[in-house]
Amino acid sequence: MTAQPERKAQLIDATIQELGATGSLSVTVGQIARRAGVSSALAFHYFGDKDRLFLAAMRHILAVYGAEVRAALKEADSPRARLDGTIRASFSETSFRHDVIAAWLNFYVLAHRSDEARRLLGVYHRRLHANLVHDLRPLAGPRAPEIARRLAALIDGLYLRFVHFPRDEAEDSASAHVLAALDAELKALP
Template sequence: MPRLGMEPVRREALISAAIAEIGAVGSLDVTVARIAGRAGVSAALAHHYFGSKDRILIAAMRRILEDFRNAVNRRLKAASTPRQRIEAIVEASFEPAQFDSAIVSAWLAFYLEAYRSPQAARLLTIYARRLDSNLVHALRCLVAPSSVRITAQGLASLIDGLYIRAALQDRAPKREDAVQLVLDYLALRLNSESPS
């Protein structure tokens, strides 16, 4: 492979290695040398491609968010009703590639990074707004206008909370149970909106 063709391959390897390293350490307290070693390249090459550890971490965060967006979009294509749209979002949130222990640790680390880094904060704001927008769009057809926002917040809070539990506890719900907990909350909200 020509040398120019290796840059995208090495960048991807470094991003994947950063996610794996964060998952192994459980925080952003990782070094470029460890990330580079996991990727099979030199630390100098990692600096050449990204310029700093912070840029590698932001690239890793972008990758996780892009993978999540793709998972949601893939599932939304098969959803034909508002309730199926919400179920698609919930299932994408907890699909195996998203609810992997390294990804869960990375999410938690990125939430903490958002307090320090305006770039990380901006990326998490984009994630939160997209999640809210998708949920609100579907909920408008299912609940009273006065309940849309609070129901969307409840669903998003459950999703995020289950990620935190998965990162911090060994007794956190399994993937299937996490999906069911969120969908049970949805069913409760929808039942409370039904006329008696």
């Protein structure tokens, strides 16, 4: 049937890759299209304008991430196991990748001028927060929301660091850091 979904997916992949390669929203639609092996006019045909192409790429990243979280939660029974899953999903092979991280960074920049990007970012924030609070509640009671905020910020902060200094420094598994912080927070409860 229609080649539309295929081409759209190609362009979205190319967008993420190009964002990772050049690291800035000032990548041109031409560059993206060239990477996808099509003309720039096709990108406009399918997405309307540049911002909507970026947004589509970001929605794709969020969808993949969301699926990964859901999968991790499905096979977790205890609250603690679910927290593990949520955290580990944030640093999974597919999400914690150079180009995806670069896309996230530029997503934050895009959120400055695009209402839709800001909305999407809010959705991610609330979803992560809700997940964390839900499973922290049995373990931390009324302190759950506060701890959740710290864990969420820690995750974002670790992403930020790995944009430029990729995962090589041995011990530094990012998820290990978040899990350690979680342990500390729980152990320190009154």
